[in-house]
Each structure stands twice: as structure tokens, then as C-alpha cells.
Amino acid sequence: MNRYSIEEFVKNTEQVDKGEGFFELETPRMLEVNLESLVWAKAGSMVAYHGKIKFEREGVLEHGIGAMFKKALTGEGASLMKATGQGKLYLADSGKKIIILHLQNEAIYVNGNDLLAFEPTIKHEIKLMKKVAGMMAGGLFNVRCEGTGLVAITAHYEPLTLRVTPNKPIITDPNATVAWSGSLQPDFQTDISLKTFIGRGSGESIQMRFEGDGFVIVQPYEETYMTAQS
Known part of the structure; x- marks a missing residue:
């Protein structure tokens, strides 16, 4: 067979069931959801599906989110959709690398822009980091995911996990921070010397x-x- 033929390309890139369950990494940057009822996903992350699946944007007041988030939720950074039905759903986000985490009665905070999908057994709450709302364009959202089930998050290139211990605090750039453990509550600080230096x-x-x-x-x-548009 010609190594550059269409037939060879299809053979090398076609979808293959791996039998991994609800979430399956088809490629490092493409998530397959074997949907039987409901999944939460980042708005706009659907790239393909087959079966009978309905998509609905998360309601402003759903899960107790107050009306104060209405304007903020019009931005893509923390917007979620729910997909209901049966079939196979393929999700991706700007070619970012996908990480699947199985929470076992645990909690994790995920940057709103880096949360791709999660099982309905996971409770989620969108939070606006008010302290930085005036300092960064559009503020910074995170989503607290808690419970038992699968969560898919995304990162540009290869992520690095840093351990935080009582005698070893970690300082990060908010724009490069993907997620952190549910036990941590970050503080925000301003480094004037860094600002003038760069x-x-x-x-x-x-x-x-x-x-x-x-x-x-x-x-x-x-x-x-991006700053959310009114």
C-alpha cells in the first residue's frame, strides 16, 4: 500500500474503541465521551459526534450560580454546556493536551479556561477571583470540582505539577496556572519590581x-x- 495514500492515512488516524469507559483519549488532544445520559463540557468544545445528542448552554442560575455572574458567563472562559443523550462525543480545545483525572471523593480547582469536561456525579461551582477582577482583563475564573468521577482538564504543551508543603510555598503566574488541589486557597500578590523589569x-x-x-x-x-462583553 502506498504510504501516502488516502487509504493509509485513514487507517492510521481512524477512531478505535479502546474500551476505556466513559472518557477515552483518542489522541493526546482529542477526548471521546461514551455518552449514555449526561456530560458537562466546555462550551464550544464539541468537534464531532454521532448518535442522538442534545446540547444546551448552562443556565445562569443553574447550580446556584447568582445573577451577578450573568455578564461574566458570556465570556468563554468559564462557560459550560451540557450534552444529553446517547452516542459518541468528541471534545477538544485549541489543540491543548488533555489530562483525565479520576476524583475519589476529592476536590480540585481548575482554571475556567482549562476545564474540558466532567461526569455529572461531580459537583461544580464557578468562582470569580474578585481580588484580581480589577487587575486582569476580565478577572480570573476557576471551577471547583468535587466528588467521585472523571474530570478532563487541558494544558498547553506538557504540564508540570509542583508540590506545595507547609514550609515550601509556590508562587505562580495566574496565566500559566492550570489547576490546584481543593485544599489550597491561593492569595494574590503584586510584584512591582517584576512589573518594571519586564x-x-x-x-x-x-x-x-x-x-x-x-x-x-x-x-x-x-x-x-478576554474581557466579557455585555
């Missing part, structure tokens, strides 16, 4: 400080956030 916008000097016992996941890339 000569960038005001958001660049804001840092997240993690203290306690847990972990934080960072990526070798600075995500940019």
Missing part, C-alpha cells in the same frame, strides 16, 4: 501564592483572557 501590562505583575499542603499544576504557556 515592562509589560499590569496583569503581568500579579502572582498567585499557594501555601499549605497540596499541589499546583502549571503549563509552559501564558493564557490570555
Whole structure:
């Protein structure tokens, strides 16, 4: 067979069932959901599906989210949709690498831009980091995922996990911070010397400080956030 033939290309790239269950990594950057009832996913992350699946954007008041988030949720950073029905659903987000985590009565905070999908058994709550809302364009959202089930998150390139211990706080760039353990509550600090040294916008000097016992996941890339439109 010609190594560059269409037949050979299809053979090398076609979808193959691996029998891994609800979430299956078809490629490092494409998630297959074997849908039987419901899955939550990032709005706009659907690339293909087959079967009978209905998509619906998350309601503003769903799960107790107050009306104060209405404007903020019009931005893509923390917008979710629910897919209901039966079939196979394929999700991706700008070619980012996908990480599947199985929570076992645990909690994890995920940057709103880096949450791809999660099982309906996972409770989620969208939070706006009010302290940085005035300092960064559009503020910074995170989603607290808690319970038992699968969560799929994304990262640009290969993520790095840093351990946080009581005697070893970790400071990160908010734009490069993907997720952190549910036991940690980051503080925000401004480094004026860093701001003057690199000569960038005001958001660049804001840092997240993690203290306690847990972990934080960072990526070798600075995500940019758009201000939500009214």
C-alpha cells in the first residue's frame, strides 16, 4: 500500500474503541465521551459526534450560580454546556493536551479556561477571583470540582505539577496556572519590581501564592483572557 495514500492515512488516524469507559483519549488532544445520559463540557468544545445528542448552554442560575455572574458567563472562559443523550462525543480545545483525572471523593480547582469536561456525579461551582477582577482583563475564573468521577482538564504543551508543603510555598503566574488541589486557597500578590523589569501590562505583575499542603499544576504557556462583553 502506498504510504501516502488516502487509504493509509485513514487507517492510521481512524477512531478505535479502546474500551476505556466513559472518557477515552483518542489522541493526546482529542477526548471521546461514551455518552449514555449526561456530560458537562466546555462550551464550544464539541468537534464531532454521532448518535442522538442534545446540547444546551448552562443556565445562569443553574447550580446556584447568582445573577451577578450573568455578564461574566458570556465570556468563554468559564462557560459550560451540557450534552444529553446517547452516542459518541468528541471534545477538544485549541489543540491543548488533555489530562483525565479520576476524583475519589476529592476536590480540585481548575482554571475556567482549562476545564474540558466532567461526569455529572461531580459537583461544580464557578468562582470569580474578585481580588484580581480589577487587575486582569476580565478577572480570573476557576471551577471547583468535587466528588467521585472523571474530570478532563487541558494544558498547553506538557504540564508540570509542583508540590506545595507547609514550609515550601509556590508562587505562580495566574496565566500559566492550570489547576490546584481543593485544599489550597491561593492569595494574590503584586510584584512591582517584576512589573518594571519586564515592562509589560499590569496583569503581568500579579502572582498567585499557594501555601499549605497540596499541589499546583502549571503549563509552559501564558493564557490570555478576554474581557466579557455585555
